[in-house]
Amino acid sequence: xxxxxxxxxxxxxxxxxxxxxxxxxxxxxxxxxxxxxxxxxxxxxxxxxxxxxxxxxxxxxxxxxxxxxxxxxxxxxxxxxxxxxxxxxxxxxxxxxxxxxxxxxxxxxxxxxxxxxxxxxxxxxxxxxxxxxxxxxxx
Amino acid sequence: xxxxxxxxxxxxxxxxxxxxxxxxxxxxxxxxxxxxxxxxxxxxxxxxxxxxxxxxxxxxxxxxxxxxxxxxxxxxxxxxxxxxxxxxxxxxxxxxxxxxxxxxxxxxxxxxxxxxxxxxxxxxxxxxxxx
Numbered sequence: 001x002x003x004x005x006x007x008x009x010x011x012x013x014x015x016x017x018x019x020x021x022x023x024x025x026x027x028x029x030x031x032x033x034x035x036x037x038x039x040x041x042x043x044x045x046x047x048x049x050x051x052x053x054x055x056x057x058x059x060x061x062x063x064x065x066x067x068x069x070x071x072x073x074x075x076x077x078x079x080x081x082x083x084x085x086x087x088x089x090x091x092x093x094x095x096x097x098x099x100x101x102x103x104x105x106x107x108x109x110x111x112x113x114x115x116x117x118x119x120x121x122x123x124x125x126x127x128x129x130x131x132x133x134x135x136x137x138x139x
Numbered sequence: 140x141x142x143x144x145x146x147x148x149x150x151x152x153x154x155x156x157x158x159x160x161x162x163x164x165x166x167x168x169x170x171x172x173x174x175x176x177x178x179x180x181x182x183x184x185x186x187x188x189x190x191x192x193x194x195x196x197x198x199x200x201x202x203x204x205x206x207x208x209x210x211x212x213x214x215x216x217x218x219x220x221x222x223x224x225x226x227x228x229x230x231x232x233x234x235x236x237x238x239x240x241x242x243x244x245x246x247x248x249x250x251x252x253x254x255x256x257x258x259x260x261x262x263x264x265x266x267x268x269x270x
Contacts, residue, residue: 021226028219049261050208057215062184096174103167128178131185138188 016098023091030088034059034081041075059084062139082136089132097125158244162221169218176202176211205266212258220247 008014035056043052047067054063061077069076101121108114154160180202183195201207224247228234234243 021229024219024222024226028223048265049257050205050265053212053258092177096170096177099167099170100174103171128181132181135181135184135188 016101020095020098023095027088027091027095030084030091031056034084037081058088060136060139077139085136086133089129089136093125093128093132097121097128159240162244166218166221166225169214169221172214173218176214205262209259209262212262213255216251216255216258220251223247 035052038047038052038055038059043055046069047055047064051064051067057063059081061072061081064072064076101118104117104121105114108117156163179198183192183198183202186192186195187199202211224243228240228243234240
């Protein structure tokens with residue numbers, strides 16, 4: 001008997017499953033990009049390891065204020081870094097709030113509570129990204 | 140009859156999952172911890188920038204202390220490396236066998252321990268030396 005060819009369903013859960021893996025790897029790569037950029041811009045002489053690690057975690061000029069960088073606005077507080085920060089924030093917030101959703105749904109199960117929790121998480125996600133963009137632009 | 144999904148929380152903790160289960164638990168806990176930390180840090184920074192709030196400044200001062208950073212470094216580094224292992228295992232499922240899973244865990248910790256030790260060393264030295 002020939003088996004039916006079954007098209008796998010593309011659902012919200014499936015897309016988020018893939019997105020979680022991709023965004024996690026992307027964040028690691030973005031951090032390494034930040035690290036490489038900092039070293040190219042002279043971080044070896046201008047900051048200590050703790051400052052460099054703060055920059056690697058998130059390349060924000062506020063993270064390198066206690067360093068020997070003469071002027072943060074040249075090279076460190078540019079649009080290039082702001083764009084990298086915004087991309088990182090988008091991946092991070094989506095990755096994190098999806099993780100929260102997975103953990104909560106493990107305890108909630110299918111009931112009326114699930115769409116309510118999903119809605120709350122969606123709002124938190126939206127507000128987090130908007131707030132983070134403000135912080136980036138005002139740094 | 141048979142298997143039921145209605146398992147209590149502490150009943151579930153008695154499952155003898157050993158290493159893999161501890162990694163799974165730590166991954167969840169670290170993920171939620173990062174969400175809490177980063178979420179509060181961004182919120183505090185927002186209010187510091189927009190209103191100069193004292194509560195926000197205090198919160199960020201706690202976050203920037205070297206003792207807190209030691210915990211943050213562990214949590215972030217563990218979550219990233221464990222997540223990388225999980226993602227790679229998910230994209231290449233042929234590595235889901237007893238041999239390669241053990242190798243993957245060994246690899247994860249052999250990367251984690253040097254980087255984290257260096258981090259803690261510098262955090263303590265700089266922290267005790269006056270920041």
